[in-house]
Amino acid sequence: MSLFDYINRYVAIDREEYELFCSHLRLRSYLPKERLLDLGKICISRFFITKGCVRLYNYTEEGKEQIYHFAIENWWISDYASLTGRSPSKQIIEAIEPTEVLELTNADFESLCRELPKVERLFRIIMEKTYIALQNRLEFLFNLTSEKQYLNFIKRNSSFVQRVPQYMIASYLGVTPEFISKIKSKNQ
Amino acid sequence: MSLFDYINRYVAIDREEYELFCSHLRLRSYLPKERLLDLGKICISRFFITKGCVRLYNYTEEGKEQIYHFAIENWWISDYASLTGRSPSKQIIEAIEPTEVLELTNADFESLCRELPKVERLFRIIMEKTYIALQNRLEFLFNLTSEKQYLNFIKRNSSFVQRVPQYMIASYLGVTPEFISKIKSKNQ
């Protein structure tokens, strides 16, 4: 699916408006472990993944990585706290695979909203979708045991699970890699 | 703070635009335990709390209440999954105190967006704020022990904590009331 199709799922835009939209985007490429956003930097952009996979994470007090989100093709990712508060990011956004993104800086976002008001609507809808995904995550956290969360996660994301190391899935689910091993051997 | 002031924190509106905004709202009152949204009903509104306090919760498989959100004065609350998906709600929104809200139905929201395009911007910003609050919640869940989460919660919400029973705080934090008692006696 192209970005054009993606946008049209939420608001109707024609080719001309799409050209305008794209004129504010900048294509960027990252190798695995390269960072779209570094710890302590102010996040000034929203990133749309066109190819590859990234993770958003930080380090706990004990120095362990804690992954909050993955993003793959056709997802937006940003540190919204840093972006909207113009504050130093407490998170890192980092490529897992060779990744291509379309970067929309906040300055471009604001002028785009002025030139094409339906962009405001587009991002209102995207934020709602993003919020709902996070709310669902919270429901799993509170309602399911870690084992059920894991089994559910691999069932619903079987193709994605192939793409990232198991210890990252463990971090995302808030469990240890050892515990994932335990579950796997238990379920034959 | 009035709704007029609340809106002006995010987008500049004049008195005339505010009148238009308000013409789409409907004032509603609820007694404690009355429901703004019932389980299985399709959520068609966003609610702005002007007075009182509500909770959004569901029942776990074991039949226990799991609270996901509280909302007090000057917060919006809705079941966004049900609202945007026009699907039966898996949640309940219920008054804890005698509560007054301004109800904005989805139909009114849509016409309001057409009449006053900056409403789209307003809700885009509100959704970002709402998302950031939830992301912060997730960070606490993954980074802090239950004890630290509780101590942090009562420190940052000391006035709110007076307003709701302790077992609801326990549910919101995902712990048992017994465990809260334990923490309280431990911290003299």
Added chain:
DNA sequence: CGTATTTCTTAATCTGGATTAAGGAGATTC
């Protein structure tokens, strides 16, 4: 009032998942 309902506390016991420690196995690199 007194009775009932709701909320909170204490304490013993139990358990899901962490921690620790060791080793194995597949890639990469030289």
Added chain:
DNA sequence: GAATCTCCTTAATCCAGATTAAGAAATACG
């Protein structure tokens, strides 16, 4: 093809917080 990473597994032990079971306090209410 040996050395070095990176990732995964197994198993013993441990612990934060749940569960269970009683009561004790508040609060509401006829």
